[in-house]
Amino acid sequence: MLESKSTVFLVAGVGFFVLAFVVMGLLPWMIYMDQEEETLEDLVAKGIPHEFVELAERFPEQFSRHFPNGPTPSSFGDALQLGHDIYVAEGCWHCHSQQIRPVSNEDLRWGAVSHPSEYHNVLQRPVLFGTRRVGPDLIREAARRSNDWHIAHFYEPTNVVPTSVMPNYPWFFDEDGYPNRKGMALVAYIQWLGSWLPEYPYYQGEGPAGARSREGDEAALETRRMEGS
Amino acid sequence: MTSAASGALPNEDTAIPSASDLVIRRLVLWHFVAALTFVFVAMLAGLLFSFQLIQIYPFPGMEAFSPGRWRMVHTNGVAYGFIANAFLGALHWAVPRLTLRRVLSVKLSYFIFFAWQGVLLATVIGLLTGYAQAVEWGETPIFVDPVALLGLILVAINFLTPILKAKGPMYVTLWYFISAFVWTVMVYAMGSYVPEFFVGGTASGAIIGLFIHDLVGLFVTPIGWGLMYYFVPIILKKPIWSHGLSLVGFWGLAFFYPLNGIHHFLYSPIPMFLQYGAVISTIAVELVVTTVIINFFGTLRHRGDALRTNLPIRWFYLGMVFYFTTCLQCAFQVTLTFQRIIHFSDWVVGHSHLVMFGVFGFWILGFMTYLIPRLLNSAGWYRPSWNAWHFWLTGLGMLVMFFDLVIAGLIQGFMWKELAPWEATLTASAPFWLVRLFTGIAIVVGQLFFFANILMTAIHKRSIEPAPTPAGGELEGPSVVTA
Numbered sequence: 001m002l003e004s005k006s007t008v009f010l011v012a013g014v015g016f017f018v019l020a021f022v023v024m025g026l027l028p029w030m031i032y033m034d035q036e037e038e039t040l041e042d043l044v045a046k047g048i049p050h051e052f053v054e055l056a057e058r059f060p061e062q063f064s065r066h067f068p069n070g071p072t073p074s075s076f077g078d079a080l081q082l083g084h085d086i087y088v089a090e091g092c093w094h095c096h097s098q099q100i101r102p103v104s105n106e107d108l109r110w111g112a113v114s115h116p117s118e119y120h121n122v123l124q125r126p127v128l129f130g131t132r133r134v135g136p137d138l139i140r141e142a143a144r145r146s147n148d149w150h151i152a153h154f155y156e157p158t159n160v161v162p163t164s165v166m167p168n169y170p171w172f173f174d175e176d177g178y179p180n181r182k183g184m185a186l187v188a189y190i191q192w193l194g195s196w197l198p199e200y201p202y203y204q205g206e207g208p209a210g211a212r213s214r215e216g217d218e219a220a221l222e223t224r225r226m227e228g229s
Numbered sequence: 230m231t232s233a234a235s236g237a238l239p240n241e242d243t244a245i246p247s248a249s250d251l252v253i254r255r256l257v258l259w260h261f262v263a264a265l266t267f268v269f270v271a272m273l274a275g276l277l278f279s280f281q282l283i284q285i286y287p288f289p290g291m292e293a294f295s296p297g298r299w300r301m302v303h304t305n306g307v308a309y310g311f312i313a314n315a316f317l318g319a320l321h322w323a324v325p326r327l328t329l330r331r332v333l334s335v336k337l338s339y340f341i342f343f344a345w346q347g348v349l350l351a352t353v354i355g356l357l358t359g360y361a362q363a364v365e366w367g368e369t370p371i372f373v374d375p376v377a378l379l380g381l382i383l384v385a386i387n388f389l390t391p392i393l394k395a396k397g398p399m400y401v402t403l404w405y406f407i408s409a410f411v412w413t414v415m416v417y418a419m420g421s422y423v424p425e426f427f428v429g430g431t432a433s434g435a436i437i438g439l440f441i442h443d444l445v446g447l448f449v450t451p452i453g454w455g456l457m458y459y460f461v462p463i464i465l466k467k468p469i470w471s472h473g474l475s476l477v478g479f480w481g482l483a484f485f486y487p488l489n490g491i492h493h494f495l496y497s498p499i500p501m502f503l504q505y506g507a508v509i510s511t512i513a514v515e516l517v518v519t520t521v522i523i524n525f526f527g528t529l530r531h532r533g534d535a536l537r538t539n540l541p542i543r544w545f546y547l548g549m550v551f552y553f554t555t556c557l558q559c560a561f562q563v564t565l566t567f568q569r570i571i572h573f574s575d576w577v578v579g580h581s582h583l584v585m586f587g588v589f590g591f592w593i594l595g596f597m598t599y600l601i602p603r604l605l606n607s608a609g610w611y612r613p614s615w616n617a618w619h620f621w622l623t624g625l626g627m628l629v630m631f632f633d634l635v636i637a638g639l640i641q642g643f644m645w646k647e648l649a650p651w652e653a654t655l656t657a658s659a660p661f662w663l664v665r666l667f668t669g670i671a672i673v674v675g676q677l678f679f680f681a682n683i684l685m686t687a688i689h690k691r692s693i694e695p696a697p698t699p700a701g702g703e704l705e706g707p708s709v710v711t712a
Contacts, residue, residue: 002476005393008404012483013411017447020487021419024507025439028491028499029432037429089359091297091368101496103569104646116431116498125429126363126437129497133573134282136651158284163655165282165662167297170290 038121040081043196044073051147051191052076055184058147062174066181076188083189084123086182090169097130098139098193111140112197115221135166142195150187151179197221251325256338258604260318261597263346265680267310268590270353272673274303279669282662293357301356301368307585308366308444309377310349315593316452317345320388320406322600323459327400330391337387341380348377365441367420374421381417385410401475405455408483412447416440431498438499438507439490445584446486453589454478454521457545460596461528464542465535470527474520481517485510495568508563515560522553540616544595547624551587555580558635570646575661576638579631586672587627594623594679601683607690615682622675630668637661 001007048071056063056071067075087093099114100106107113118139119127130137149160154172157164172183179187280286281296288294321338325331332338355361355370362368369377389410392403399407420440424433458475462468469475488510495504525546529535535542558580561567571577598616602609610616637658644654686693 002480003399003404005399005407008399008407009393009411012404012480013408014415016483017412017415017443017487020490021415021439024488024490024503025419025423025428025432025436028435028503029428031500032430032432035430086359088363089298089361090295091301091361093363094297094300094365097573099494099497101572103496104642105648106645109645109648114498119430119434119498122429125433126424127430127434128363129434129437129494131365131441131493131573132578133645161652163652163659165284165655167281167286167295168290169295171292 032116032120035117035120037125040077040122043080043121043123044077046196048073048076049142049188049191049195051143052079052188054147055179055187059178059184062178062180063184066184079185079188080123080192082182082185083187083192086172086186087128087189092138093128093130094132095134095166096136096138097133098124098128098137099130100137100139106137110137111194112221114139117221118196135164138190138193140194140197142191142193142197147187147191150190151183154179154183154186246329248326251329251331253321253332253335253338254604256342257318257321257600259342260314260321261601261604263342264311264314264318264593265597265676265683267306267314267349269673269676269680271303271306271311272669272676274299274306276666276669276673278303279662279666283659283666298357298359298361301361302353304366305352305356305368306349307590308449309352309369312449312585312589312593314345315597316449316456317341317384319456319593319596319600320452323402323456324388324391324406327403327459328391328395330394333387333390337383341383341387344376344380344383348373348380351376362421362425364420364424364437366444367417367437367440369421371421371425374417378414378417378421381414385414401458401469401472401479402455404479405451405458409448409451409455412443412451412487416443416447420444434494434497435491435499435503438493439487441493442490443487446482446489449585449589450482450486453592454482456596457525457549457592460541460599461525461545464539464599465528465532467528467532470524470530474524474527478517478521478524481520482514485513485517489514492563495563495565495572504565508565511563512560515556518553518556522549525549540613540620541595541599544591544598544620548588548591548595551583551591551627555583555588558583570642571638572642574638574641574645575634575658576642579634579638582634583627583631587631591623591627594619597679602686602690602693605687605690607686608693608695611682611685611689611693615678619675619679619682622671622678626668626671626675630665630672633661633664633668637665 053071056067064070067079069075100110100112102113118124153160153164153166154169155177156168157166169183172179172186174180277286277288277294277299278296286296321332351373352369355373356368360370360372362371362374389407392399392407395403416439419436420443424436424440428436458469489507491499491503491507492511495508497504526549529542529546536546537543562571562576562580598610640657640661641654644657649657
């Protein structure tokens with residue numbers, strides 16, 4: 001019987017695959033099903049990071065050309081979506097993860113351990129956990145470095161970090177050397193990653209009001225989980 | 230079951246149709262040439278990326294030559310260009326022989342050949358122009374996915390028809406093929422559509438884990454093992470050692486392999502009880518794999534000389550040793566203890582290269598070494614010694630690359646844990662990345678020997694003498710009656 005066509009086709013082929021999909025795919029899906037996936041509008045409504053406003057102040061002429069509405073919520077939404085799409089298209093996620101594990105001192109290096117609720121939004125569809133770190137993790141990157149640092153780094157990473165093996169991205173820049181729409185959007189996206197933590201960035205001792213500590217971030221995430229948001 | 234063909238003998242027919250009537254030999258060759266073309270492109274893409282890692286990229290700042298995009302050409306080119314094409318060729322050789330029937334439609338086979346190359350070209354162009362999808366190994370642009378899926382469905386129909394029509398008990402190979410056709414279609418549909426359109430966030434991580442793993446485990450592995458169950462007994466002219474172990478191997482793989490997916494995201498926000506489940510089923514796979522390996526080495530008993538005299542057998546068994554290595558490695562690296570250190574590091578890159586190229590790539594190169602002179606109607610290879618160069622450069626290149634990356638991964642993982650500055654981990658990795666570049670070059674040069682040999686064999690096939698007796702290790706091996 002184990003060698004008959006119908007058994008192999010139905011049990012091994014269809015049956016075991018469906019079983020595994022139910023247990024290992026559908027089950028985690030059902031666990032998080034009741035959590036609303038945040039839309040771009042929801043994400044933007046939480047506030048516009050200072051870095052996006054700073055881009056508009058730093059490059060007024062270029063910014064108004066690329067985002068004619070100024071640093072408004074709708075411009076920020078556009079920038080986030082475009083930045084995310086570039087992040088995917090360029091394969092950034094092959095060398096930069098977006099998850100902090102509770103092991104290997106990752107919380108000391110980067111900040112609060114990742115929480116499922118952080119991924120329930122349209123910009124994590126499909127999720128960008130990543131599987132390899134040639135460069136550092138980016139999910140706590142918001143405000144860790146300045147816009148200028150990122151812009152110089154995208155143009156030629158070795159100018160900023162001599163040992164860097166990251167490629168140059170001159171196509172994020174205009175001919176006159178200013179970041180273009182893509183460049184600004186990607187910087188806005190990177191500077192947004194982790195900005196949803198109430199106490200970011202704890203390592204600089206500045207930012208919005210609230211206790212600035214990793215413990216504070218983790219407590220806030222835990223509260224969020226309890227509230228089922 | 231002593232021979233593959235006798236098992237599938239139809240009851241109502243007394244005359245066994247000749248293989249030359251059943252097999253579209255030209256198509257087997259075309260698929261092989263396409264596979265080798267894509268593996269060459271994919272290897273060059275890998276080389277490009279390894280140049281980037283040692284900071285001497287030849288085309289800096291050119292959008293279409295961005296290393297990040299070529300990395301996707303590397304992985305997708307190997308999976309869909311090299312392995313899929315080579316498997317389609319081998320299926321066209323093996324399935325008609327095992328079922329004594331043609332594929333459903335020869336026209337459909339030709340259509341699939343051209344459509345698949347079109348899908349691959351569209352994928353490469355899509356990836357290089359910035360239309361990737363954020364699913365590892367499923368980066369295939371969204372607009373290519375429906376065509377690719379339709380292609381896989383047609384492949385399944387084309388090959389399942391003769392298999393399901395064949396009378397009598399089925400040989401092991403066909404168990405693997407039947408389930409592989411079903412699985413591949415479902416895996417591709419799941420990976421391309423579910424995380425993009427239906428499930429987001431953490432849960433999509435679970436689906437992506439399933440996809441990454443099932444692409445290896447439910448498409449490449451079953452067709453690869455199915456072909457081993459076909460080619461090894463034919464070349465050794467003896468049956469598989471134990472039919473019982475064949476059953477254990479197949480059913481164990483079918484049950485445990487699909488459950489492994491989440492082990493790609495251990496310590497992620499995915500619920501811990503599911504991570505534990507994936508760890509346990511992964512370790513179970515290692516036990517199953519051991520039975521398969523025992524079965525094949527039992528088959529080799531009393532014929533160990535074939536490793537010396539028959540190059541295809543040597544490719545196959547080196548691949549099996551690597552398969553056992555990689556599965557044993559997996560049983561350890563999947564534990565939470567190992568994951569603390571080696572996750573995100575080059576250890577995993579070494580592991581995946583050993584699986585995809587060291588195992589399945591080697592099996593493919595092995596059966597190509599066996600089949601290509603037959604497909605060209607040549608008595609043998611133009612220069613058997615070039616095939617030996619191909620074997621040794623590729624094999625040693627792969628072996629050194631594996632150890633190089635595994636050691637690099639351990640160093641990276643421990644430096645990260647010790648909170649070394651990130652730049653310091655790059656400096657520490659640099660020598661390993663240099664060694665990896667050279668192993669890559671060795672592998673590419675090995676393939677050049679193979680390509681040159683194929684070309685010269687095709688040109689000089691009329692003047693090639695059949696190999697006298699197997700001696701010296703680099704010979705084509707005993708001639709085999711292929712019916």
